[in-house]
Amino acid sequence: MNGLPGPEDKNPASRCVLLSGGVGGARMAEGLQRALAPGRLSVLVNTGDDFELLGLRVCPDLDTVLYTLADRANPDQGWGLRDETWECMQALAELGAPSWFRLGDRDLATHLVRTEALKRGRSLTGVMADLARALGLETRILPMCDEAVRTRVRTREGLLDFQDYFVRRGQRDRVLEVEFAGIRQAQATREVQEALAQADLVVLAPSNPFVSIAPILQVPGLRRSLEESAARTIAVSPIVGGRALKGPAAAMLESLGHELSALGVARLYSGVVDEFVLDLEDERLAPAVASLGMRPRVLPTVMSGPPERLALARALIRP
């Protein structure tokens, strides 16, 4: 007995919904996919980072989840495809086209297929289902909505499109405000509502609370579906020991006026989830989390590799 649940712990009846941004959420999705029976995981993915490049609809978070779950992601960077080539990108640069966002040759196929399907009138939800099926996935990858929502951040340089801030300018600007253009016209899809209604576990991934999880929760109708769900809800802190494992979450907590700690994140999720997972390193914050009305859980949350992802997923599934 090593303390880890064996295969007999897989409850084939349990259905899980994960709210996810990009790399960190995708890694958690991968652990949950292995921990659950096939087809029992739905990943609700932020689309606020989506943008148009060279006429193509690029969906960074959706594709990171897709590639990770299909075991095609680049293991070093966490996004993009393994064994990718960059011939088209190089030719684009020679033609003077923008090259700040790097599109790999194989990745391009995803954007081409998606863009054309959208133009033919297929929904983004439908397109992602097609792509997931083509890559052999049973997990459902659900865009948070089918309407275009665009995250923008206010900085001293003015309002920036998210990828401008995130990739082109390398997250160097202090974020003073975050907005989700178009979100009032969006609505939770039938697929998202059904997934939440059928779930017995909803997990908020350790993704950025402001630009990955917030837009999902703000899609009209989605929060209500979550509240009406009978599922146990649990959030995993993206902040460990006062640092973000990846991306600008720590800088945003600070610049947006929150405490730079897992507790600062817990306060954001107060009233949204039943349980809040702290890393071992933050065990001392457990009483403060409890005082927010959430059950604190202390677990090793740093998913350094597939075994850690699976162990964390199994721990989350266990009540």
Next chain:
Amino acid sequence: MNGLPGPEDKNPASRCVLLSGGVGGARMAEGLQRALAPGRLSVLVNTGDDFELLGLRVCPDLDTVLYTLADRANPDQGWGLRDETWECMQALAELGAPSWFRLGDRDLATHLVRTEALKRGRSLTGVMADLARALGLETRILPMCDEAVRTRVRTREGLLDFQDYFVRRGQRDRVLEVEFAGIRQAQATREVQEALAQADLVVLAPSNPFVSIAPILQVPGLRRSLEESAARTIAVSPIVGGRALKGPAAAMLESLGHELSALGVARLYSGVVDEFVLDLEDERLAPAVASLGMRPRVLPTVMSGPPERLALARALIRP
């Protein structure tokens, strides 16, 4: 003295317009580009073969001319790029996308840049000027018009889009009729009119008379610009010894009710050009060509390599 004109034969004042389809025309363009002073060649290119693939505007003849003149064409097949890779295509096939028309990774950059520029409202003429400039060309590559014209062929299987007939079905259908959808709404661009007005030599490349040269000549206004031009006009036969060097020209001559010979082509161009070039192999047809009111010229027309292209180009330039 080897009989070939030396550099002193380059008349810097002479301006040449070539009417061209794909591979054969591109090879002639390449010879003319070397034979003329820089910037003195304009190539008027058929766009009836253009089509949309995965939302991208693909212009096979324009790109073949572009790549050939920029010395980037695949020397074996005559179209596409040298040292091309096919990663995106392979990924597209895995996603179930159509793969009957092969798009190379580097070639894709051209289609992406063009499609986006067109979407932004740039004309096809403007886009091709941008691409030619990016690849360092001084020769002008002019689409026959900016409007969408689509060549279709009537067969026993019904009306087929040109690329359906040409690539997907491998030219196996007997062509009973050719039509250029949208050509009545097209018009000769200012750039095409100017090039014809300024030319002292207009060459009809040994391209397919029915699907490469005919659409160009049928663009409203273009034929009049050609007739009003003071240029000497000359056509090169695509049929040598009763065979087409490439493509379905011979089969079309036959199925559309013409004599399968260079003379059959000469009859099509009677009244259009002043001179008609026969290959050495067809010298016996010279009197018949003369009787059509065209000056017959007998030259080695088979452009097996760069030296032959240059020699033919120089011979055409010489009155």
